[in-house]
Amino acid sequence: MSRNSFGDIRVFVEVARRGGFRAAAEHLQQAPATVSEAIQRFEDQLGVRLFERSTRSVALTPIGEQFYARSLPAVSDIEGALSALDEEKDEVSGTLRLSAPYSAGPFFLDDLLARFAIAYPSVAIEVIYDDRKVDLLTSGIDAAIRSQTLMAPDTHAVPVGPELKMAIVAARGYLDTRGTPQHPHDVLDHDTICYAFGRGDRLAPWGFTRANGAFVVQPKPRLIANDMRSLLHYAAQGLGLAYVYAEIAAPYIAKNDLVEVLGSHLAPMPRYSLNYQSKRHMTRRLRAFLDLVKNVSYSSGTNVS
Amino acid sequence: MSRNSFGDIRVFVEVARRGGFRAAAEHLQQAPATVSEAIQRFEDQLGVRLFERSTRSVALTPIGEQFYARSLPAVSDIEGALSALDEEKDEVSGTLRLSAPYSAGPFFLDDLLARFAIAYPSVAIEVIYDDRKVDLLTSGIDAAIRSQTLMAPDTHAVPVGPELKMAIVAARGYLDTRGTPQHPHDVLDHDTICYAFGRGDRLAPWGFTRANGAFVVQPKPRLIANDMRSLLHYAAQGLGLAYVYAEIAAPYIAKNDLVEVLGSHLAPMPRYSLNYQSKRHMTRRLRAFLDLVKNVSYSSGTNVS
DNA sequence: ACTCATTGTTCGTTTTTCCGATCACTGTGT
DNA sequence: ACACAGTGATCGGAAAAACGAACAATGAGT
Structure with a gap:
């Protein structure tokens, strides 16, 4: 496969969809020459003519029709995936506020939050290291990590951190x-x-x-x-x-x-509890963090140094 | 959208599928540096981290997981479309032999065959201009264009050429x-x-x-x-x-x-008949030509000059 | 018949991508 | 504990792609 078949397919589909090179170029925010040359290279590499064209018009060849019919749904799906990604990215933002015991940081939480920060560059993170009891309702804290599950109204807990023998x-x-x-x-x-x-x-x-x-x-x-x-x-x-x-x-x-x-x-090292309030409208950033916590696998032999 | 989002998605999916940059690079027949740089540019452009990686391993972020789940089927479909195109191209080959009256060439057949030749570069075309009756069973001719439908066993006919008042x-x-x-x-x-x-x-x-x-x-x-x-x-x-x-x-x-x-x-200009034998195993090139004939629209005001 | 707007194409220049070689880091095996 | 194989990343040079400007061709309108 050539350097850029997938990119070429996207260009091809757009030309077919819009019935011309200049209309497609405008939509793709490219120069008309770019579209023309890309299609030519693509056809040469495939050894197939996808379009027949004169100086004023363009039409799909029969084999181009078949290829278009097969490609269009997939290209549309990819465009949809990109749109969804953009929406997801835009909505996971703001500041995530956590409370955690001192020991959790070097143990596993620093690594966990680093991964979260990498995955969601638009989220700011505040961690207050504190072993005292926290009121999630009034404190402005999104979630509290403790050794034990907090017994409070509407408060849920999920295990977090590695389990170690x-x-x-x-x-x-x-x-x-x-x-x-x-x-x-x-x-x-x-x-x-x-x-x-x-x-x-x-x-x-x-x-x-x-x-x-x-x-x-x-x-x-x-x-x-x-x-x-x-x-x-x-x-x-x-x-x-x-x-x-x-x-x-x-x-x-x-x-x-x-x-x-x-x-x-010997007792196994107990896993911590991540305590949070199960509100009707949970922030996207908290939900994203919960997803990460639920799905993360801690590397074996976690280094607590 | 950047210059090559679609190409980047293909690279992204391959890295996720194969669990590493070097394995993906090998499959894509690219240099590892190319894959690494492409993913970095893609993540920068999207404003999202798709992978977390250390110097020895790579894993999808949660948002990367979602994007991968949505992209993989579409990428697979496009790969399938490319394969099908390759197969179609390879199978439509050999020599198409036609018999046609002299008048058909400048009238419409030259243009029709030019389009067919463009669409199927691997097919050779032989046209014997002849007004006499042709025996499709014994002559080695794939199809005969005549003013009239041939009345012969297992012979079908479809109209061909423009209809003109x-x-x-x-x-x-x-x-x-x-x-x-x-x-x-x-x-x-x-x-x-x-x-x-x-x-x-x-x-x-x-x-x-x-x-x-x-x-x-x-x-x-x-x-x-x-x-x-x-x-x-x-x-x-x-x-x-x-x-x-x-x-x-x-x-x-x-x-x-x-x-x-x-x-x-005045009588309208009669359409010609394309006569062919309806064999159980019709050659791909004849079938492709029949498809073109059935679906072609002649440009209005056809120039017979 | 003629003019004009619009098309796809060409080509030299500019910009971007790809790559080979190398590096820093890490996990495995001893 | 240490050596080593294998990872992803970096960077300068080479190669490829994108582009602006201009061209040839064509169809619509008069």
Whole structure:
């Protein structure tokens, strides 16, 4: 296929539709010479005459008639798709206002909002990082991300953010020396390697589950880092227990470089809730964001560094 | 709309379909840089991001998903139309062999065959000008144009060539001097202005009709020309009776520059018959020619010069 | 018959697109 | 942790397309 068959087909259809080169050129906002030359190149490349023409008129050949009949609906559909795109683009604009906990940003929300911003260049985004309760009715906030679903009138929630399994791992040598923890609180008696958010001012708590619910334990760490691969490295060197994403620990475990402990006691990282009011007339930007949230797939092994 | 939106849509659909720029480029037989730059220009022009991409992967944005869903069927249809065109072009080939009377060529057949040749560049055309009876079964002729329908087994006929009304006209002054002819044979007693085919070696007979059929009269002309407008000019100068197409005489009659005589006696120019055998497996080229013949409209005021 | 407005076409110049080579980045495999 | 294969992007030069101006031809109107 030549450089621009699709463009040529559009020109062809317009000439056939309007019965002349100059009328088509006007509609296409091109020079008449451009249309004439484009059709000539197209016919040469196809090895077929689509139009017969004299110095004052133009008509489709029989084969041109057939091609026109097949092309016109498709060209019309593409024109419709372009119009719909234009309408969609124009209507998704304004400012999207979100409230979210501090931890959500580096965890997944920054990436999510970057994707939304790319997809909808006409939308401005405001994120207020705040852990307090928010009243969606009066606050001017479009949606609030929290660890829990908000219980408020007309408020709906959808899960947002990745779901991650966690693991506690240690080197075999370390366990031989210090013993294997049997219960969650045992970790307090061990050297621990913890993940630190940002510049180390906030530590990730270790989440566990038991019959009557979930709870967290916050060990005093021997080592911290804001990159889970570093945590794995330290653990493999026998420096303690590390609380990390199960997915990135898996290769080490498979190689017996690390051993998982307390596996059945660990709670998966809970997904956040995106809480919003289900108004009759929801803004296009909020609806677009909800669509993105519902359909997004988080890349496996999300990097929270 | 930009210079090449349709071409860009085709590129866009291919990238989405194949999940990457390089794979799409390979299919489109373009350079990866070409695809990358085309998508960037397209997104800039639309004011919309269709893809999000990192240095190693690419995915549709939500708005890109919608646009893709709408565009893909249309792009597929256009690809199908192009394929069908290619097949049609390739299958209409070989040699079309016609037999026709001498008079048909300059009258309409030359123009008709020129249009067919333009529409189907891969078909060779052989015309044998011959007035004799032809046997379509044994002669190797695809179709025979004759004044009459051939009565032969499995032979069909369709009308071909324009249908034209004729008129005999003269200046009022001429008629005042020489009298108005009352019967067709009276024209033999008049100065006549006749149409000559080609270089004047063949004259057009004057056709009449009466109760028991049609007949022709061939006057000895005082003036001849191979352009009917010349014939009209001479008649208007009072030089005799002219036998011409009614359509081009009409303006002169309307202005009383010329007067029509023997109007009710004139036979319309009969349409020719295109005779062909209705075989089970008709060649594509013959079928294409029949399609052209059936659908062609002859330009009004056909110039037989 | 003649004039004129309008058509499609041509061609030299300008503008835009395509491409090869290279780069920066990333995910996979070891 | 590191090397490497493969990705999308960049950029200067080459190639192709678009255009303005002018031309030849034609049909309508007088």
